[in-house]
Each structure stands twice: as C-alpha cells, then as structure tokens.
Amino acid sequence: MALSIPTKIGLGIVASYTSYALYVSYAANKEITKRSQLEQLKIANSNLKPEEIHGQASLIDKYLSFTVAGRFENPFEEYRVQTLFEFFLSRILELFEGKSRGNVPSNSKLRELLPIFTPDFELLRESSLKDNPTKKESSDPKLPKFQDRLTFTWLGQSCSYISISGVNFLTDPLFANYLVNPYLGPKRITPSPCKIEELPKPHFIMVSHNHPDHFDEEIADKLHNESTWIVPLGLRKSLAKKGIFNIIELDWWDRVKLPVSEDPNNHYEIVCTPAMHWSGRHLLDSNSSLWCSYVILRNNKPIFFHAGDTGYVNDLFKMIGSKYGYGLKLAMLPCGQYCPQWHQKPRHINPEECIKIMKDLKAQKIIGVHWGTFVLSSEHFLEPKLKLEELAKNLNKVYDIFAGEFGKTLVMDLSKDNEEIGEYIPIRDGKSVLIK
Template sequence: MIQLGLGLMGAYCSYSGYVYLRSQMEIEQRQQIYQSLLTQGLLDQKVRLLDPRFRSLRILGRYENPFPEYRPQTLFEFFIMRFIELTHYGRRGGLPVDPKSLKKTLPSAYPDLDLILASRRGEESVKGHPALPPLHNRMSYTWLGQSCGLLQISSLSFLLDPMFQDHLVNKYFGPQRYVSAPIGLNTLMEKTDGAPEFVLVSHDHPDHLDPDAISLIGNSSQWIVPIGLGKYLKDRGVSNVIEMDWWDRLPLTFEKSSDRVTSHYEVVCLPSMHWGGRTLMDSNSRLWCSFMVLRDGKALFYHGGDTGYTSELFRKLGTEFGPVKFAALPIGQYSPQWHQRPRHVSPSESVQIMKDLQCHKMVGVHWGTFVLSSENYLEPARQLRMLARKDNRPNSIIVPQCGRTVVMDTAKMDFDHDEKAAKEGESVVYQ
C-alpha cells in the first residue's frame, strides 16, 4: 500500500513538473515569436490579433495559463490550505455570529423589476423614474451576489455567471452562502417576461454556475460559454449553447425590436488568468475566460469573471477595445496572497485593471457571498471604497449593494465626468 502511494505521488509529481516545464517553454517561445513579429512591424492595427502570447494553451488534454505571472497550484498546496482552514480559530472571514449583525453590515436590496421589465419591453419611460436615460443610452446592472449579475443594454438582457443557490456542494457540507440571493431566478424570470436573451458563463467553478439555474433556464436563453463547457450543459439537456475560444467574436442574433433594429451587438471571448474544474478530477478540462460586449464596434461592458492580474494582458485589452464604458470586476478571494494571487485579484489590482482597460466605471463583484479565502468579509468593500476616495472617483469605482439596480447613461460616461448618483425608484441612477 505504501509502495502504491509512493508510486502515485511520484507519477503526480512527474506529471505536474512536466506540465509546468512545457508551459514555461511555450510562454518563452510565444514571447520570441511576439518579439519577431514586433520587429518586423507585423503587429499593427490591422493584424494585431496575430499576437501569440495570449492564445489559449492546452497540454496533455488540459488547459494551462500562458502567462509568466501564473504559478500553478498543486494538490499539495490545495490540501495544505484545507488543513490551514481546519485549524483556523474562530469564524472564517470574521463573520458575525448574530444574523442581525450580518444583515446590518451587508444589507440587500430588491431588484428594480419595474425598470428591468420596461427596458426588456423597449419602453422609453418608466413610472416613478422621471430621470432615466433614453432607452438607446440606458445600461443597467443588478448585482445578485458573487460574480452573478443581470446586465441590460437598452432592451437586451444578459445574465452573467448564474449563481442563486445557498450552497456550493450541498446544504450540509461545503461553503454556505451567508447573504442569500436578493431574488430567486424563477421569480426574476416570472416578473421580467421570461429568461434573458443571453447567459454568459466565464468558467465552470461551482460559485459561477448553479446547476439549478441550468435546469430553470434550459434552452430559453442563448448560452455563451468557453470551450468544454458546452458538453457539460448538453449533458444536462441544454443544446442552445455556443462555445468560444479566446479572441473568438460572436455577432448576436435575436428577435428585432426597437433599438435592436439598427444596432449591431457582438460578444468577444477574452483571456483571463484563472483555472477551471468542478471537482478534483476535471481540473482544467474546460477553458475559462472573460467577456466583452460591443455595440456598433464600441466596448460597452466587460465581464471579468475571475482572474489574477497580468499587466501585459490587460494593457492589450485596453489597447484593443478601450475605452470601455463599464466593467464588473472581481475584488474578493485574494488572501493569503501567496496562495490566491495567481488566480484572484485584490481591490487595488481590480482598480488597476479598470485603468488598463481605460474603463469609465466599474462595480466590484466576487465578494460578500461565500467565505472562500481568509480576508475579512467586509475588507474587499472597505478597500475599494478607500481606493475610490483616493482617486476622487466615488461614483465611478462602485461598491454595489446586492440586489440594487444601478443605471447609467452611456452617452454621458467619460473620464472627466464622475457622474452624480441619485435614488430613482428602486434604482440608483448615475447622471
């Protein structure tokens, strides 16, 4: 038995070492090709996507990160962290024992269903909302916990990384949600004319994709996912799915009405520095990504999903797509940094991504939902508010309230204008 264990450990170490060396060799080779193309002047605006550094990378049937900043996590590190968590004294994340104290520090709001429904129906005006932007310029975002959000651009709806469950494994074991979803998915669909037109899933981790959401939405929406996740959805009865590789572009098709007649929408699948897998056995068998939503060739929204910080990538995205109107960027699950930094960003790194993307406005997501790391549950929000004050942009760097619908006027968003926030019905409107 000992010999078998040692043999398995040796095989795993050999596999991990080989994958790491192959990844480093590929990164170095891509960098050399990039420098050669740069020297020859072949990376101008017309052919800039020839840049080989940020193409998806697959080794021995599994996806790997092609970024020099990335450090892979081995099973040894995984189990060491689980041991550290088990020996932690007190409640992880500093969560208060009293539910009332938790609710006081992290209050939720109810989504503005009147506004969401009116926008879906292409209505210019909404009762109780006299100062709304015109429908064509109207963009709203409702944070629903973790990286899950409902985005509306004019009358078009996108559900992002759907996660409505109160647990990741089951209700008895594993991480439990400490702030419930502000609305159930079933209720959201009933009150807003059904499923959204599109569902964007950045990767397959349990906190970004809820199995019950798959069943509820089914084929009513067009699912847009990275490579490999399509099979997972099809195994659960969903055939209305499109898989994308990094840098793939997808023109969106839908029933034409109102503003959609003249506007051309497009989703671009983009790299992120993360990893995939729902169990230990399927680690990195499916790709991970971020998404950019464009209208008439201009970047309106960036969905960061989950990522570590890699400066060259995000600067390239800013060069390629910037300026970007609005982004939902992760700000939590970054501690301890020696363990988390290759895969998750801190609030300061998230703000740097915003700057790299030349982004006018961001909301910080991926916090305040599950305890998945060691920082205090309120620390991401506190740090982001501090950074917003430091940059004197309190209405451009936003700590969202779970469930609160925020509304923006895409025609007024610019770097020189930190829009004022005003309560408008159940929403916050930035003017």
C-alpha cells in the first residue's frame, strides 16, 4: 500500500530529526572523550597532588564551551543528550502512572503551606546605593554596617533580589504569573511577592539562560537600559532586538570588572561559570544560546553564587571553588524539578546534590530555590523544601542550609564568617531576618 504524502513527510521529519540527534550525541561524546584524555595527559605530566588538581588554569579547558552544528552542547561526562522522544515518553509514563503533578492542594491550603511575605522595601531602599548614595547608616543596632551588609529576597523560581554593600543584583527575572503566555503553558502556584516597580532599580540583571521560567521578557521591556544586563553568549542578540544595548555578554570562565560609579573604593567582579543544562524558548532555538552560573566577587573574595539551572558534575564545583576562592558567603542553588530522576538528573539537581555543591564550593550558607513556584516535574510540590530542611537538621546546619521563603528579606554580615552557634533573628519588627 502506497504511503500518503503527509505520512511520507512525517516519516521524513522523524528520520531527519533522529539522524541529527544521533550526530549531535556522537560529536559531543567525541569532544568530551578528547578533552578527558587531554586532561589525564596533563595531570600525568605534572607534579600536582590530587588535592591541587582542581582550579589549575590548564585544566579548565576541559569545560570550555563548544558547539556542534552551530549549537552549544554540554562538555560533561555526566550529561546525556535528550531528545523530543524522551520528553514525550516521560509525559506518557506520567499519564499511565496516574500521577497528579505536584499534588497541589486548594489555594487556601496552599497559602498556609507556602505563605507569601512582603519584602522589606524600606530596608532594601536603605541598603541600595541608588537610593542611599551617602551610605547613611541605619539606626537599628542589629543591622550590619552598610559596607558589610548583604540582603537577599527570594521572589520565586530562581528570581531573587540581592544587595551587596549597596550594589543591587536581580537574578533570572520572573514576575509574570504564567510561562509562555497567559492562556497556554504552566501557571504559577505562588505569585510573585512584589512587582518589579516596587524594588530599588538593580544595577545589574544576571540571566543564567533563556528558558521562560528564568527570563521574563516583559521585564526587559520595563527595565530596558536602566540596568546592565549580564548574559551568556547568544543572548545579546535577543536583547538588542528590544533596543537594549547596556549588555555584558560572557562565555564560560570570563571574568569582568563591574562598573559601579557610586562605590569606587570597592572592586566588584562577576565570573561566568559553567552549568550542565540547556537553553531555548521554543523548538527551533534549542541551544542557540549558552547557559551558565555566576560568581560575584568583591575585592577578590567570592560573595555570592547563582547556580542557574544545572545537573551535578563531579569536579566542576570543586574547580569553581578552588579557582575563585573558598568560603563563599551565600550560594543560591536550585533544589527542585528533579523527578523523575532518569529524565531530569542531567539537567537539574536534587536537595542531596545541593549539599554536595555546598561542600565542593566550601560555601558558608546555601539557600534552595527553584521550587514551589510552578509545577514542572513530578515530585510533591513541598518535597524539595522538606528534604533540604531534613538534610540540614541531620547535618546540624539548620542556620547554614535553608529553603527560600517567598518575599522574606534575609540579612547577612559580610564582615563575619559563620558563627559556631548560628542564629536566625527576626529584626525590624519581623519585616526581615538576620542570619548568623
């Protein structure tokens, strides 16, 4: 029986896509093998001790970005190229298993379990060089001095507002209550605690990749060139189409000084570091731009790590910690969207892997984000938070490892390292929390 023209076209598309996917997998694995062999040769020809290997400049070549057929690919042995076939298979299996994604209760019960706090806007303005250029000190004796103050406010998914000695950063901006558009696609189960207009203007906006849950294009239209956009390779073009040219575009391992005219006495830098993930806003632009994580340094000391989205790589985070300094003050790690593991593991970490990254970076504190905002995977919507809190309790680190709370403003003292006995102190009539 002769096949119809639509059937022939369909089979041709499937065959072409399959051939392309196989080629990409082959070419990426070939490059990974070559780099691994080169690394082993360098180690064998050196006098390095095992503990000295991570952070060596010659070894980061293993994790330089690269492309196959004009699209970025992952250079990690832990990564497995995934296809549309796997995506649809995971959805079909969910249907057969009869699982309700996330097990989200009614809204009233949901808000009991996931309360939304109002950010401490007054403190955020007081801690911002844009609103307080003279660095006027607070009358609250519990607050760290302006110069030593870090404030952190989680706004959902990987969107947070951070102020470091008055320099403001917005990560992976997302304020909309939906992905893609208001009618199709996932809706937020937890709205943003505020509007972008309520926050002090950020000096810098850090975008880790262009997935819709990490880059709300409406924010680009609102902030435009008022802030400096820090983006991975390939995203400059998208912003330029919107008339945005105040951009720092970075490749993995690029390290640049950040221009902060209000604070010339301090030296701020940002490093674009690798992550194991992917990019794309629709089927045709998959991996056309890079994805990344970021390290913020002040006076050559690591202060903040924004992991973006990433799977766990055995030696990557040790390499980042060794190269840019251990003792990072705060790492923001995505602890949700990890089920089913067979499908999500190459691209997302779970709470246990957050602890591994904390140890690899030797970070003083970590905060788990990327959960409770949307339902994008099959674990219970509260599981990432509960697992992370359980791990913190078992490790006796409840003041060092915690899950984010929507809208709550946290304060840290940059002049002090972790206290032997940590504290979680409500301040400013409960509007903020001081973490020691």
